[in-house]
Amino acid sequence: MVDQADEQQSGESVLLLDSTFISRGKRYYILRKRWGVLFLVCCLLFLDVFSYSFFSFINDLTSLYFRVDPVTVDMQATTNLVGRVISVFVVCIFGDLLTFRNLAVLGAAGNVLATFLISIGVALKMFGFVIAGMFLSGNSTSILMSLIQLCAGNWFPQNERGKANAFPWLSRRLSQLITNIIATRAMGVSYSEDQLHLIKGNCSEINKFDNLFQEAYACVFGSISFLSLVCTAVSLTYLSGRPPVADVIKQSDDNKSLFNEVDPILAESRSSFDLKRELGEIKYLLTYSPFLIFTCVYTFMIFERPLGDVLVSSLMLNEFSTLNDQFVGAMICIGFVLATVCSSAAGQVLDKFERPRLTFLCFVAVAIVSLALFSICFQIHSVVGVAGAFLALWSVRDGALVCCSHRLTAITANLSRSTRVKAYALPLVGVAMASAISIFMMRVLMRIFNSAVAALFPMPFMIMAMFFYVFFWSHLRDDK
Template sequence: MTADTNFGFIPEEGTGDSETKLDSSKTFVFRGKRYCIVPKRWGMLLIVCWILLLDIITLAFFAFINDVTSAYFRTSPAVTDLLASINLVARAVFGVAICFFSEKLTFRKIAMIASALMTAANVLIVCGVLSRNNFGFVIVGQIISGSASSLVLSVVQLVAFNWFPLWERGRALSFPWVTRRLSTVFSNLIATRSLGTFIFQMKHNVEVLDPIDDYVLVHRFRLVFSIVYGVLACGAFFCCVISRFYVTERPPVFQDDIELPDVDETSSLIVEKPFSLKREWKGLGYLFTNKSFLIIFMDFCFVLSVRPLADILISSLIIEAFPYLNDQFVGIMYCAGIAIGSLGSPAAGQLLDKCSKPRLIFLCFNGAVAVALGIFSVSFYVQSIQTACAAFVVILFCRDATMVCLSHRITGTMAMESDSIRVKAFSLSGSVSYANVAISTVMIRLILTYSNAVFAVLYPIPFLVLASLTFMFLWRYLRDAI
């Protein structure tokens, strides 16, 4: 017998075990049961990717047209800047709240609740846009959307854990990351190309437009947002319905060559127990005494320090370093970088599936991000936009690869834990760790304000070094988990 820490014990070929009557390439073992590898797993992954695409577009669409949005709602850009921040804060808060109800959350329930919340959020945003004077509807919609985001991140981990064997898990985790990046490009193109550019002036923090321009802005803004968020609401509702009738917990089970029914909510691996706040607190406390989880959580926080530089502040950094450029060039650079950089996810996934050195893969990609940041800084100093663009692509490529490595690692680490503990771990690592994005954004902005872009882009490097050191010296807590 050969041990597999994620899927229990798999009989060796020729042992005569009854389970070897099945083709081992079409089954995998988990907790003493042999599950069939069925094509439906790709359908489950497709549903999860579609939910993630809807979620990212809901978050990102406002961010690309902040000035136009503030002009439409007759408010200041600082107020509309809060939309993305509110979404991220709601994600972190709701991610903690999920931990107290994880015993009741199955894979199907999480997919349904996330889709239902996204439907409600998009409907509220459409109502706020159509009325124009009810900006509060848009804020509430973003809060609900952020709440759904914490569930979506858990769904991404659960589909890979529940439906894919170890040798396919890297690829399963990489597809949602590609969807996440490409949906950002998609929303950028729609937002920036459909609304056009409007010239307006600031007066007492209220946007004042020429009456003709104001009429054109109102008409086009309502049309574009009604279509975009209406489609998002319909897509989310469709996901909610299909999750109810299509999503199941795990593939069919084979036992002595007898196929058993799919596992559903009536035969879930989660043992039904009455709700107990004390038990939920105890489970949360256990999670934070789990050294493996704490290491991965810290690494998530460290690696996420790169995100503000690569996504949120890239326009400010490029224009500060190259004053002769404008937002239009930065938009093209950003979309091209995201599109090419998204290939880092499947590259890491393929390596994780084929290579038995996950530590080496993570360290190489993490080190490449740090080196690319150094080159990025040097390109600002020597005023080479070509080098800056190349370094930016490398940063995005390797950053996405490191995130897939971390997602793969936490999925493997939680393999032998209870379903409730896994939901807690996936929710916290995918939502609360994003609080570091807000902190890093503030710090990079301060460095940019009081120094220059050359030093601002170096801010994440110490955290990347800490991630590598943590990974290397605390590997003994993780070596049996992957």
């Protein structure tokens, strides 16, 4: 091992070895820089989530601005999910040819281009450009989510993986919190259903509303584009194809073999492409029972996701006509704050107490009860009850998803770098399908029945997630 004197003499003091851990008989060197890398990629995810979430929080107002039906506005979320699915297969087949830095730059640059297309659509009032921008944003999301899982799962020792897996969820919720505040408050476009009907029948009010929407959007998304460009530039200079610890290991006869044995995640990507090999790794994952069980559990949990970040505003405004986006936005913001606290707590519990099964089951059980109360309060027409049940539901579901990410890290620890990249990307296909199905079905149930019935749609899937997790727990344990 390199001692302190050697490191100082090499001029690499900024990259001093922070700690080591042993995995599969190999010694891994972990840098202080690992948190900086994770933070940078989470910043990229923050900006990407902002672009995706903006229109979802003001669904009805967006439909008024573009003169389309609210169901058509939902298409932007569905198109984003389609983009994620396509990007998943691109990452699985070609991602291993790119370095970590290249993938980060692609994710950041993709968000810049997506924001540019969405801005054109807003300026010209052409929803088709918004759809195209959301598709590109979905492409970026798959890349960034794979990078985050890659970083959190492989550059952190076992006693820090819970916090590392929770950190991206903090970034996502913070992004949605700020997005909601801007969309429902800073834009000054908070209207009730009755006020929206008045605007639709008044040309001067429509023109005033359109101008306000365009001005606010240009200011906000101009800033987002600038920050995305900054993150792109930082990714080019700060990130490398591998953690720079390899550069400070003294290449003596004693540790050359150690360097050569380091897992491929710490090395450069492959320089050649073999389609048969890539497809073989995908086939292996699709027959690897722990991965399949994890994918089912994670997908089942995602069926609840649109309820909180896409449809909750429509559900509440449909049931309570006196409410407006500002009230619902405040409720969602509080939910996001609670979600960040809960996901952080889940990470701490997983690292300190190492009770992943019990932690997951507690979070899911509370989520199921909260979802039931959410529906009941809609039925009895209680605004306070609906808000309270939503806050309880939205706070605990992030903790459950942190537990899922933690299990994915454990069951893929013994796989090769290339296979792990695919393992982090492939579940996003199930996420996209579950989200699209859930959005569609809840919209249909809301129109045929009411908001109380629509809110119950994710319930059977959450119960199945709990059953799969308990029944197949032996497959989800990591090998220690």
